[in-house]
Amino acid sequence: MSALKPGETTIMAVKFDNGVVVGADSRTTTGSYIANRVTDKITQIHDRIFCCRSGSAADTQAIADIVQLHTQMFAVQSEELPPVKAVASIFQGLCYQNKNQLSAGIIVAGVDNVNGPSVYNIPLGGSIHEEDFAIGGSGSSYIYGYCDKVFKAGMSKDDCVEFVKNAVSLAMTRDGSSGGVIRMAVITKDNVERIFVPGNKMPEQYLG
Template identity: 50%
Template sequence: MEDVNAPHSMGTTIIGVTYDGGVVLGADSRTSTGMYVANRASDKITQLTDNVYVCRSGSAADSQVVSDYVRYFLHQHTIQLGQPATVKVASNLIRLLSYSNKNMLETGLIVGGWDKYEGGKIYSVPLGGTLLEQPFAIGGSGSSYLYGFFDQAWKEGMNKDEAEKLVVKAVSLAIARDGASGGVVRTVIINSEGVTRNFYPGDELPLWNEELEPCSSLLDILSSTGPEPMSI
């Protein structure tokens, strides 16, 4: 029998992409406890400051507590300096917490944001606490299906719309192949003009090979594929 008291983990697809002028972050919304979907519409893109967000994967509890600590420290940092923290400062704080507690934490994070010094930046902090600056980063269980796709599809100098379409397409591909990813797609666009959040319902995502059309219930599938029920 499935243990519903098992720790909630996020079999996940998270993505961060830089473009010419900013960054786009994207994630699916399925949080699971083993084979049980604990939350089908969770928000895995968490605000750290006005200009920096983080995508969370791995243990939901671990990623949330790291985000909460970093948000608190960055708030103090902003008050002391009188200006917003940079993306690099936020990423280094996450790296410090992740590395210092690497034996206890099971979380991989992607930090993305914009600041006036370096523009749009993406940093990956995988399991163990390494800090990697990358033009694009992918993480979670769905990422293993996407490396070849990103090698082919990502390019320098993309505009905002191209970058967001790439992120939505990549998350929908991972949802199609990875049983631990699913639900809706959320994106966050960060640039010099501010932050834009977008939401793409699951029934509006493109369907890939052998995927079924979305249905309201199992009865809809049975009635469309199976014989008529026997009348008594």
């Protein structure tokens, strides 16, 4: 098997006191060919649980569909919102058990009645990590330093939105496999807000 490589994209999630913010670029590539410049890489798994997908679009869409089914069955049978950790564990099990056949890096983020907001990173290979913020995909290699410097525990919702927007935009300026527009979602216990940032509204980046 060839060495694992990060999915050709940029995905991200960050936690704040009352919720989570997820974000992704929108470029889908087939080799060097841009197959779709406005892909939505943020998938709703349940009312307050989303995932960001990197890697093979076919692999990650199939996994997300399977997890959606399991999550809906759980919600119907238990008559309550599923825990984010349980949903992330299903993703992790599928990714790990099929790690030699899949190209899939997943970030699961959301809010539940047990643990509140939470973010789980499931990189290629199928390990799982609970984090205050998570980044993934090929574009993440370019923004680790920025994220480590800028992230602070206790940031407000607006701070997190700007953090995700700026980080994904920075990755898009450096990573040839990331591009298009930025799609985001702000998830709280009471609401889901989708945010769309077109190419001409990207943050102005100061490099140097």
